[in-house]
Amino acid sequence: MSFSKLGLSEALVRAVTEHGYTQPTPVQAQAIPAVLAGGDLLAGAQTGTGKTAGFVLPMLQRLGQSAAANPPRPGTRPIRALILTPTRELAAQVEESVRTYGKYAKLSSLVVFGGVGIHPQIAAMKRGVDILVATPGRLLDHMGQGTVNLSHVEILVLDEADRMLDMGFIRDIRRILAVLPKRRQNLLFSATFSEEIKTLADSLLNAPAMIEVARRNSTVEIITQKVHPVDRDRKRELLSHLIKTQNWHQVLVFTRTKHGANKLAEQLNDDGITALAIHGNKSQSARTRALAEFKDGDLQVLVATDIAARGIDIDQLPHVVNYDLPNVPEDYVHRIGRTGRAGATGEAISLVCVDEKAFLHDIERLIKREIPSVVVPGFVPDPTARAQPILQRQQRGGGGGGGQRRSGQGNGNGQGRNGQGQVKGQGRGGQSKAKAPGTKPAPAPAPGVRPSGARPAATRRFAPKGR
Numbered sequence: 001m002s003f004s005k006l007g008l009s010e011a012l013v014r015a016v017t018e019h020g021y022t023q024p025t026p027v028q029a030q031a032i033p034a035v036l037a038g039g040d041l042l043a044g045a046q047t048g049t050g051k052t053a054g055f056v057l058p059m060l061q062r063l064g065q066s067a068a069a070n071p072p073r074p075g076t077r078p079i080r081a082l083i084l085t086p087t088r089e090l091a092a093q094v095e096e097s098v099r100t101y102g103k104y105a106k107l108s109s110l111v112v113f114g115g116v117g118i119h120p121q122i123a124a125m126k127r128g129v130d131i132l133v134a135t136p137g138r139l140l141d142h143m144g145q146g147t148v149n150l151s152h153v154e155i156l157v158l159d160e161a162d163r164m165l166d167m168g169f170i171r172d173i174r175r176i177l178a179v180l181p182k183r184r185q186n187l188l189f190s191a192t193f194s195e196e197i198k199t200l201a202d203s204l205l206n207a208p209a210m211i212e213v214a215r216r217n218s219t220v221e222i223i224t225q226k227v228h229p230v231d232r233d234r235k236r237e238l239l240s241h242l243i244k245t246q247n248w249h250q251v252l253v254f255t256r257t258k259h260g261a262n263k264l265a266e267q268l269n270d271d272g273i274t275a276l277a278i279h280g281n282k283s284q285s286a287r288t289r290a291l292a293e294f295k296d297g298d299l300q301v302l303v304a305t306d307i308a309a310r311g312i313d314i315d316q317l318p319h320v321v322n323y324d325l326p327n328v329p330e331d332y333v334h335r336i337g338r339t340g341r342a343g344a345t346g347e348a349i350s351l352v353c354v355d356e357k358a359f360l361h362d363i364e365r366l367i368k369r370e371i372p373s374v375v376v377p378g379f380v381p382d383p384t385a386r387a388q389p390i391l392q393r394q395q396r397g398g399g400g401g402g403g404q405r406r407s408g409q410g411n412g413n414g415q416g417r418n419g420q421g422q423v424k425g426q427g428r429g430g431q432s433k434a435k436a437p438g439t440k441p442a443p444a445p446a447p448g449v450r451p452s453g454a455r456p457a458a459t460r461r462f463a464p465k466g467r
């Protein structure tokens with residue numbers, strides 16, 4: 001299967017080929033013809049599957065065709081496609097993809113999100129934008145100020161719709177939908193299908209084509225996973241040792257808390273390893289800068305909390321380290337999904353101390369496999385050490401931090417309308433509810449992987465269970 005066989009124009013095929021893609025991923029093979037056909041789409045796919053090109057490529061083609069058929073009035077350039085994403089990082093990455101894949105298409109794009117000045121966005125919008133990528137909060141700010149006109153939108157994409165709902169954006173989304181033209185093409189991408197997503201999809205989509213691809217989780221197959229047991233106060237030493245002796249150059253390290261991320265980044269720098277932390281308390285410009293340096297290879301280690309790392313897309317990230325194990329087992333799967341992307345192999349290492357054995361047990365139960373445990377010479381853990389409870393730090397204001405994901409504080413990205421995420425319980429009761437609208441079942445999770453709609457351990461704040 002080649003991109004040209006999917007009905008894409010020569011200019012688009014050239015752009016993706018130059019970008020190094022030789023053949024479409026499964027979600028692209030299904031989504032591109034469906035979107036080109038002009039109807040609505042409900043897609044079960046998550047980050048890492050190639051879903052962005054799955055909607056961006058056919059969108060570029062359709063917009064190019066409709067511009068040729070109905071050229072806009074001279075001097076006008078209305079927004080004709082709107083892509084909503086849950087996080088700033090994802091918004092920035094999607095817009096970057098629009099520019100990459102649209103290299104030879106004569107369409108302009110803009111990304112707008114909070115945490116940065118609004119005036120440059122207003123100025124850019126005035127100059128004319130065909131494709132707008134936005135987070136809901138900042139888009140509503142523009143709507144409130146009358147600085148965005150959405151009355152010509154032909155295509156709407158809700159990307160990572162489940163995350164947007166998780167982050168409390170449903171009312172914002174509805175307010176945005178209310179100002180869009182009634183006649184438009186709607187594309188909804190979601191990794192999971194809770195009742196709330198189903199309701200949204202039912203109200204938004206008109207006889208959608210439905211596609212589903214294997215959950216990202218299934219790629220745990222191509223990721224080498226390893227546990228290094230270690231004493232709790234020797235983790236930093238072990239991490240530095242591994243980075244230095246194994247010559248790791250691009251390592252994404254996860255910590256449970258923002259404080260932990262800051263401290264670790266500082267300590268690694270003291271050890272002569274370049275490291276920066278990203279989390280919700282950092283300014284947007286600091287986060288963007290850290291990510292750019294990391295992507296360019298100027299920064300050896302990026303230390304991140306779970307929510308701040310969402311949407312981070314770095315090609316073929318070779319190493320992911322769980323400095324702390326997450327207390328929500330599904331987060332482990334999301335974390336290690338940052339490596340081994342789009343067919344590349346990767347290594348996920350977890351540094352596990354005696355306090356985290358219960359977390360490890362939950363993770364192994366979720367992925368239905370035992371993660372090989374390898375003691376690093378010189379770091380043999382004290383066999384007499386007793387487990388201590390792990391007290392999750394409260395992550396107030398702006399979210400972005402580790403373990404309190406379902407506590408309703410912050411929205412994980414500092415983008416909530418009032419700084420308070422409106423996190424809702426949304427049918428997290430189990431798999432029986434995980435059905436897409438219509439008759440087709442929701443995308444099946446990988447063997448042994450529970451859909452994120454079912455997370456009985458999610459609210460636990462203290463560990464371990466005395467093991």
Ligand code: AMP
Nearest residue numbers: 021023024025047048049050051052342
């Ligand atoms: P996404 O799921 O859209 O975030 O994409 C995940 C990663 O896969 C990104 O790094 C893309 O650059 C990469 N990718 C997307 N499509 C292809 C393709 N057809 N071949 C190889 N890599 C791809």
